[in-house]
Amino acid sequence: MLNYFSSDFKLGILGGGQLGKMMLYETRKLDIQTHVIDPNPEAPCRISCNYFEQGDLMDYETVLNFGRKVDVLTFEIEGVNVDALRKLKEEGIKTYPSAETLEKIQNKGVQKKFYLDHQIPTAGFEIFGSKEELIKAIEEGKRTFPFVWKSTTGGYDGKGVAVIKAKSDLEEIQDAECIAEEMIPFKNELAVIVARNPSGEVKTYPVVEMEFHPTANQVEYVICPARIDSEVAEKARNLAKKVSEAFKHVGLLAVEMFQTKEDDILVNEVAPRPHNSGHYSIEASYTNQFEQHIRAILDLPLGKTESKLGGIMVNLVGDENHEGEVVYENIEKIMSMKGVTPHIYGKKITRPFRKMGHVTIVNREISEARKIAEEVKNSIKVISKK
Amino acid sequence: MLNYFSSDFKLGILGGGQLGKMMLYETRKLDIQTHVIDPNPEAPCRISCNYFEQGDLMDYETVLNFGRKVDVLTFEIEGVNVDALRKLKEEGIKTYPSAETLEKIQNKGVQKKFYLDHQIPTAGFEIFGSKEELIKAIEEGKRTFPFVWKSTTGGYDGKGVAVIKAKSDLEEIQDAECIAEEMIPFKNELAVIVARNPSGEVKTYPVVEMEFHPTANQVEYVICPARIDSEVAEKARNLAKKVSEAFKHVGLLAVEMFQTKEDDILVNEVAPRPHNSGHYSIEASYTNQFEQHIRAILDLPLGKTESKLGGIMVNLVGDENHEGEVVYENIEKIMSMKGVTPHIYGKKITRPFRKMGHVTIVNREISEARKIAEEVKNSIKVISKK
Structure with missing residues (x-):
């Protein structure tokens, strides 16, 4: 066992955004030295x-030189140079999650094939090398509407994803390698965070539920525990654990899932790091995700x-009509x-829909928390200075 | 209402120890800019x-110049230059807690007289200008044994306090203005943290109990809620509130109290800041003390x-047989x-009895938390590298 606390041990973190910031609350609490880029x-x-x-997280030399200064390296964002991680591992620097896992996750086509190979239930899909190939398949009648289009790389926060119901919907999408995925008429969108350490100890967090706005297609509340049957919850946690073990993942893995109308659970996608769906844990859990x-x-x-x-989490995003120096009204x-x-x-500057913060509501009664969450949502506004 | 969040507003903190460190978790969470000295x-x-x-917190010019750079000034340690705080207030910089409160609290004689003036129950006492005056009073038979000797200034963590049972016990004490206080055969030592804002809103935390080691005269566990009758708890919270209001205190006031054998509550002393007895609140309370x-x-x-x-809190203090680079064994x-x-x-260096950290144990059942707290206490050791 290494001596991590108030010692010379150094943890490196690739990425310095809000996830890293919340991770640093914990390294401060335990007095673990950190380097951030x-x-x-x-x-x-x-x-x-x-x-x-x-420095640029996608630059091989930058990541390599940064990583050589630390003892263990992790990341708070997937967009980092995987070759540098691989080289660092060769040089004996522990990089968790591993380059191998990250590589599989960075490309959604590879990720989906990994699920098939490991008997992990997921929505049916096809991979296309380009927009042109996809259009050809549609024209030849091999691909029918509707489907979910996803760019295999670079998707984030709703970018790189579109629901395609007719040929005209294709105009907006970018030209890139992509997958066409079966549309799942799901009852609930769920998520489970799994933690796994190098010794193989695995723990899952309770299932959370994303509650969508009744008309706008947008997650409004992340609710823990999900308001679902305990058998379904158990199934979701077991599936998430299976995914983590299949990846031999080290660190956190956030597994996003669909609960179908028949109560089947399908894996949608994963993130190999602390995740928005786990922010509630800072106030609500015995051990928070960071x-x-x-x-x-x-x-x-x-x-x-x-x-x-x-616990319920509400994202604080920039009001759509405001841009400039931020004010948190109310x-x-x-x-x-x-x-x-x-x-x-x-973040000093707000922009429409920019993630500026979040609010957690905790209560012994989840129904009471839900009421308060709605009051929160109706009160606070992320606007700019007049 | 000022705009504190992600703005140019600056909070100054006098003192940069562990209390300040834990305060900074909260300013980071709310993105409030801070200056620390x-x-x-x-x-x-x-x-x-x-x-x-x-910089030196007792130096007038240092504190004045530091304070002029911020919008609101607070402290995490009582040993700061009060004249500088007074001057800053004149210049329009808000200093909370106020110089007036701090001044009363810095001197234990003044503090005790304040309680008398405000009908706040406290143990009987006499003030002596010097060790010589105290000895004279004893020799003249005006002061009898036993009593608690306290230096009026500079006492901290058990320093500047002694139980005097015979004349020989006086040899160890320093020559300083002091008080001789009646020894209270108390059932429990309790504490209540009171928060009060400039608008006069007041809230008290639940009563905590200090559990002492059965033989060594040392607090082992701070337990919340205290295992006392609800009427006694109510009385303690009301008394603490009365103390905060008497001081017109702004910020936190930790009120330490004795529960006598007759279930009377006497104020022992106060600290105008976050306090060791409130550390449990980080994990156990809806709103932590910081x-x-x-x-x-x-x-x-x-x-x-x-x-x-x-919630139960156990202090992590340096093992008495170790000095040097710290290791947290187990x-x-x-x-x-x-x-x-x-x-x-x-703190990189451990010394006998140095406060190096603390551990919080939370559980739905306080009796279960108490068992785990004992296991914690019996397991972890703060030692130095071999």
């Missing part, structure tokens, strides 16, 4: 780490994943509500 | 604040003080226990 010199992680460096990620990659015992209370109003904790990521 | 260039707050300065302090001094609505779960063992969170303050 991000292309943005004003990244949220700039303070709170022991050493900050500006501490758990640190425990996992350092091969420490995993913490308990049970919840102290019910933040003092939501701070007077029971069990409400705002998290402000530290 | 501490005499130690390696202070735990050095990273995580926006601006760090090395966030509450920030809310209070910025005149934001106070957060709920209720507990999510029962930390991985306690991290595998349910609801256990270690906090490492970031």
Whole structure:
């Protein structure tokens, strides 16, 4: 067992955004030294780490040189240079999650094939090398509408995904390698976070549920525990665990899933890091996801994943009509509500739909938390200075 | 309402120790800019604040110049220059807690007289200008044994306090202005943290209980809620509130109290800041004490003080036989226990009895938490490298 605490041990983090920032609360709590690199010199992680460096995460030499200065390397964003991770591993620097896992996840086509190879249920799909190939398949009648189009790489926060119901919907999509996926008429969108350490200890968090806005196709609330049958929840947790073990994943793996009308669970996609669907855990869980990620990659015992209370998370995104220096209107109003904790990521400029923070609502009763969450959502606005 | 979040607003903190460090978790969470000053260039707050300065907190010019750079000034240690705070207030810089409160608290004689003036029950006492005056009173038979000797200034963590049972016990004490206090045969030592904002909103946390080691006269566990009758708890919370209001205190006030054999509550002493007896709140409360302090001094609505779960805090102090580079022996063992969170303050060198960190244990059942707390205490050791 290495001595991580108040020692010379150094943890490197690729990426310095809000996920890294919340990870740093935990490294500070345990007094673990950190090095962070991000292309943005004003990244949220700039303070709170022991050493900050500006640099391009996709550049081989940059990542290699950064990684050589640390003992264990992790990331808070998938868009990093995998070859550099592989080289660092050869040089004896532990990189968790591994280059092998990341590589499979970075490309959605490879990820989907991995599920097939490992008997992991997922929506049916076809891979096309380009937009042209996809159009050809449609014209030849081999591909019928509707389907979900996904770019195999670079998709993030709704980008690189589109529902295609007719040929005209294809006009908007980019020319890239892509998959066409069967549309699943799902009852619920669920997620489970799995933690796994190098010794093979595995723990799953309770199932969370994404509640969508009744008309706009947008997640409004992430709710833990999901309001589903315990058998379905059990099935989802077991499936998530199976996915983590198939990847021999080390660190956190957020597994997004569909609950079909027949209560089957299909894996949608995964993220190999702390995830938006786990933010509730900071206030609601015995061990929050960021501490758990640190425990996992350092091969420490995993913490308990049970919840102290019910938790609901609401994202704070920039109002669509505002751009400029940010103001959190009515933040003092939501701070007077029971069990409400705002998290402000530290971005000075708001833009339409930019992720600026999130709010957690905890309560012994999830139905009560849900009511308060709605009040929060109706009160706070992320706008710009007049 | 000022715009504190991701804005140009600056909060200054005098002192950069562990209390400041834990306060910075909250300013980071809310993205409030902070300036910190501490005499130690390696202070735990050095990273995580926006601006760090090395300087003497008792020096008038240093504190004045530091304070002029911020919008609101607070402190995490009582030993700061009060005249500078007064001057800053005149110049329009908000200083919370106020110079007036701090001044009363810095001197234990003044503090005790304040309680008398405000009908706040406290143990009987006499003030002596010097050790010589005290000895004279004893020799003249005006002062009888036993009593508790306390230096009026500079006492901290058991320093400046002694139980005097015979004349020979006086040899050890320093020559200073002092008080001789009646010895209270108490049933329990209790504490209540009160938060009050400039608008006059007041909230008290539940009563905590200090459980002492059965033989060594040392606090082993801080337990929330205290295992006392609800009427006694109610009385303690009301008394703590009365103390905060008497001081017109802004910020947190930790009120330490005795529960006598007759279930009377006497105020022992207060600390005008986040306090060791409130550390449990990070994991156990809806609003932890550090966030509450920030809310209070910025005149934001106070957060709920209720507990999510029962909480117990164990201090991590340096083993008496070790001095040198610190090692937290068996930390991985306690991290595998349910609801256990270690906090490492970031001091590289351990010394006998030095406060190096603390551990919180949360559980739905306080009796279960108490069992786990004992396992924690019996497992972890703060030692030095071999």
